[in-house]
Amino acid sequence: MTPKTDHFFRQRRPETPVLVVDLDIVADSYRTLRRVLPQIEVFYAVKANPAPAILRVLADLGSSFDAASVGEIDACLTAGAGPERISYGICSKKQRDIAYAYGKGVRLFAFDSEAELDKLAEAAPGANVYCRILTPNGGADWPLSRKFGCELDMAADLMIRARELGLVPYGISFHVGSQQTRATQWAVAIDRVGEVFVRLAKAGITPQMVNIGGGFPITYREPVPGIEVFAEQIEGAVARNFGRKRPRMLMEPGRYMVGAAGTLYSEVVLVSRKSYAEELRWVYLDIGKFGGLAETMDECIKYAIRTPHDGGETGPVTIAGPTCDGADILYEKCAYQLPKGLRSGDIVMLDATGAYTTTYSAVNFNGFLPLRDVYI
Amino acid sequence: MTPKTDHFFRQRRPETPVLVVDLDIVADSYRTLRRVLPQIEVFYAVKANPAPAILRVLADLGSSFDAASVGEIDACLTAGAGPERISYGICSKKQRDIAYAYGKGVRLFAFDSEAELDKLAEAAPGANVYCRILTPNGGADWPLSRKFGCELDMAADLMIRARELGLVPYGISFHVGSQQTRATQWAVAIDRVGEVFVRLAKAGITPQMVNIGGGFPITYREPVPGIEVFAEQIEGAVARNFGRKRPRMLMEPGRYMVGAAGTLYSEVVLVSRKSYAEELRWVYLDIGKFGGLAETMDECIKYAIRTPHDGGETGPVTIAGPTCDGADILYEKCAYQLPKGLRSGDIVMLDATGAYTTTYSAVNFNGFLPLRDVYI
Numbered sequence: 001m002t003p004k005t006d007h008f009f010r011q012r013r014p015e016t017p018v019l020v021v022d023l024d025i026v027a028d029s030y031r032t033l034r035r036v037l038p039q040i041e042v043f044y045a046v047k048a049n050p051a052p053a054i055l056r057v058l059a060d061l062g063s064s065f066d067a068a069s070v071g072e073i074d075a076c077l078t079a080g081a082g083p084e085r086i087s088y089g090i091c092s093k094k095q096r097d098i099a100y101a102y103g104k105g106v107r108l109f110a111f112d113s114e115a116e117l118d119k120l121a122e123a124a125p126g127a128n129v130y131c132r133i134l135t136p137n138g139g140a141d142w143p144l145s146r147k148f149g150c151e152l153d154m155a156a157d158l159m160i161r162a163r164e165l166g167l168v169p170y171g172i173s174f175h176v177g178s179q180q181t182r183a184t185q186w187a188v189a190i191d192r193v194g195e196v197f198v199r200l201a202k203a204g205i206t207p208q209m210v211n212i213g214g215g216f217p218i219t220y221r222e223p224v225p226g227i228e229v230f231a232e233q234i235e236g237a238v239a240r241n242f243g244r245k246r247p248r249m250l251m252e253p254g255r256y257m258v259g260a261a262g263t264l265y266s267e268v269v270l271v272s273r274k275s276y277a278e279e280l281r282w283v284y285l286d287i288g289k290f291g292g293l294a295e296t297m298d299e300c301i302k303y304a305i306r307t308p309h310d311g312g313e314t315g316p317v318t319i320a321g322p323t324c325d326g327a328d329i330l331y332e333k334c335a336y337q338l339p340k341g342l343r344s345g346d347i348v349m350l351d352a353t354g355a356y357t358t359t360y361s362a363v364n365f366n367g368f369l370p371l372r373d374v375y376i
Numbered sequence: 377m378t379p380k381t382d383h384f385f386r387q388r389r390p391e392t393p394v395l396v397v398d399l400d401i402v403a404d405s406y407r408t409l410r411r412v413l414p415q416i417e418v419f420y421a422v423k424a425n426p427a428p429a430i431l432r433v434l435a436d437l438g439s440s441f442d443a444a445s446v447g448e449i450d451a452c453l454t455a456g457a458g459p460e461r462i463s464y465g466i467c468s469k470k471q472r473d474i475a476y477a478y479g480k481g482v483r484l485f486a487f488d489s490e491a492e493l494d495k496l497a498e499a500a501p502g503a504n505v506y507c508r509i510l511t512p513n514g515g516a517d518w519p520l521s522r523k524f525g526c527e528l529d530m531a532a533d534l535m536i537r538a539r540e541l542g543l544v545p546y547g548i549s550f551h552v553g554s555q556q557t558r559a560t561q562w563a564v565a566i567d568r569v570g571e572v573f574v575r576l577a578k579a580g581i582t583p584q585m586v587n588i589g590g591g592f593p594i595t596y597r598e599p600v601p602g603i604e605v606f607a608e609q610i611e612g613a614v615a616r617n618f619g620r621k622r623p624r625m626l627m628e629p630g631r632y633m634v635g636a637a638g639t640l641y642s643e644v645v646l647v648s649r650k651s652y653a654e655e656l657r658w659v660y661l662d663i664g665k666f667g668g669l670a671e672t673m674d675e676c677i678k679y680a681i682r683t684p685h686d687g688g689e690t691g692p693v694t695i696a697g698p699t700c701d702g703a704d705i706l707y708e709k710c711a712y713q714l715p716k717g718l719r720s721g722d723i724v725m726l727d728a729t730g731a732y733t734t735t736y737s738a739v740n741f742n743g744f745l746p747l748r749d750v751y752i
């Protein structure tokens with residue numbers, strides 16, 4: 001919720017569903033991170049919201065970028081970031097995509113397996129490569145599972161192998177999971193990085209960089225600890241593990257940079273009941289799981305919802321999207337209440353929807369257009 | 377898997393991921409349904425795959441269409457189906473969308489609530505409306521939950537209300553859930569429709585139509601009963617409930633019409649292991665949950681996968697999509713095995729992917745393009 005987005009919506013009344021993003025909030029988030037964690041470079045996780053307007057604001061402020069595909073690399077270059085400010089941060093890449101990025105001047109690449117190192121050696125000779133390690137994700141509302149990263153002994157072996165292949169064994173990375181509210185998980189992870197550094201020292205390798213990933217939480221329905229709490233854990237662990245030999249440090253915030261900047265305006269399509277026996281109402285919105293709110297999967301992310309009837313009497317609701325699909329239900333287990341006055345045609349506002357919404361939107365499911373987005 | 381799609385892929389080598397759909401199989405599926413259930417009209421569920429080529433084939437064969445949005449209605453009209461062959465089959469519609477459909481000549485609308493009836497009375501005066509009832513979904517791999525439909529007593533009241541509002545209380549519908557393998561669920565549902573008919577007779581209303589929805593299963597990894605098994609249950613229940621007063625009957629097949637016609641060709645991006653202790657390999661494909669395989673959510677739909685190494689020794693795998701997202705894992709719990717010879721760059725084929733794939737594809741998540749599709 002920002003006064004700017006609400007003013008815009010009231011004045012323009014764009015067709016719903018529409019995401020309105022306040023670029024001032026994006027800039028504020030960047031400045032906050034720079035102030036609280038001045039020794040850690042920001043590589044914005046483009047996947048959170050790759051809108052050109054956002055990339056331009058961040059490029060102008062001096063941010064670097066974490067890209068997951070050649071499409072995202074091109075978007076960063078177009079926004080004015082040089083290739084030296086881009087990390088190709090996904091551990092599974094097609095060899096021809098590595099070659100494409102290398103051809104554009106990108107020299108920083110993630111990996112977590114020997115097969116990926118072979119591709120990098122072939123398509124990005126001499127590049128800086130960093131190995132992602134597994135670390136606990138408990139406490140994250142959107143855990144990243146074990147999809148990327150390897151165990152510590154394997155990570156050390158792979159860094160040695162990278163050197164053998166003519167690559168620069170440049171750093172170690174991790175990710176504690178997205179919307180991670182447990183600040184100590186960064187300390188746990190940095191301790192694990194420290195272990196890998198110790199193993200590598202025995203092989204004569206001193207990595208130059210640590211990438212602490214993203215995951216900083218933002219406020220949805222529930223308050224979360226402030227960024228200072230996370231900074232304290234991170235800096236404490238860095239001091240403990242590296243002392244005066246502090247490596248170059250990067251972070252990859254995505255949600256933290258753009259989430260709060262976005263407000264999603266949606267029309268109520270229908271409010272109904274299924275039976276006379278139940279008080280429960282079903283509220284159908286014109287935005288759903290396949291229109292951009294994919295992070296409601298398993299009700300992981302719980303968006304705050306405002307309505308024109310706030311303050312009036314409320315009752316329990318199940319909230320669903322506009323499609324025929326039975327899986328297109330946003331919330332039925334986590335006790336949402338909405339005003340009893342809510343009706344078809346009302347406009348509701350979903351706050352903090354700037355991250356992981358527009359690009360998750362399905363191209364045409366049930367014949368509905370993808371989520372519109374506006375940057376102001 | 378069809379010889380035509382495989383021949384096309386081998387000859388043309390289109391960039392992956394790509395869905396290739398054999399239109400002959402679509403036509404065959406339509407003819408099979410007409411042969412086995414000759415007394416039930418086919419309203420193709422456009423949401424399963426709204427490609428113009430598919431709509432044209434079916435329109436030419438004489439199919440009618442179940443549309444979930446004005447976008448789908450326009451697509452059907454463009455394909456040559458007149459408005460009398462279109463059902464606006466979703467129970468939650470914006471009033472202006474109802475008015476749009478009515479303006480195009482559509483006269484058949486679904487509902488399951490009083491609020492929706494009010495909109496229909498306003499925007500589609502005199503139209504034929506049918507009420508969706510709740511029915512058990514057990515046995516469906518992709519259950520539709522309680523998202524649409526109401527209890528039987530409410531359905532009867534709403535049909536009476538429809539008449540009061542000047543609408544035609546035309547019929548009753550249900551949906552047993554998608555990829556429903558338990559044929560008896562149709563009989564259970566038709567018995568429930570019969571109950572509503574009995575209630576309505578007391579109010580002097582005899583609905584003219586029963587819409588038995590979709591849900592007929594197709595073969596993925598496991599064999600399913602043939603369509604004849606379902607036909608027997610359906611016709612038995614119709615005879616039991618309606619005898620010689622058989623109402624007009626409709627069905628809304630989606631998956632059954634187009635699923636088997638599609639083959640998805642995908643490149644292996646990486647095969648890796650996470651630790652020395654585990655035999656498990658991770659296989660990353662260039663198609664994933666956000667690129668079109670949304671029905672792998674909770675591992676509901678289990679696609680059969682072919683590889684160039686079939687016949688060789690296999691081992692356990694977790695299969696993941698190409699994005700950074702930890703939720704973008706297709707299968708990790710349901711014991712997939714793939715050949716040990718599988719490597720980055722290999723092409724794998726996912727069979728029976730013609731339904732609920734292209735339109736579920738995200739617009740640009742992680743900078744990846746939506747799923748390409750070709751109709752031959």
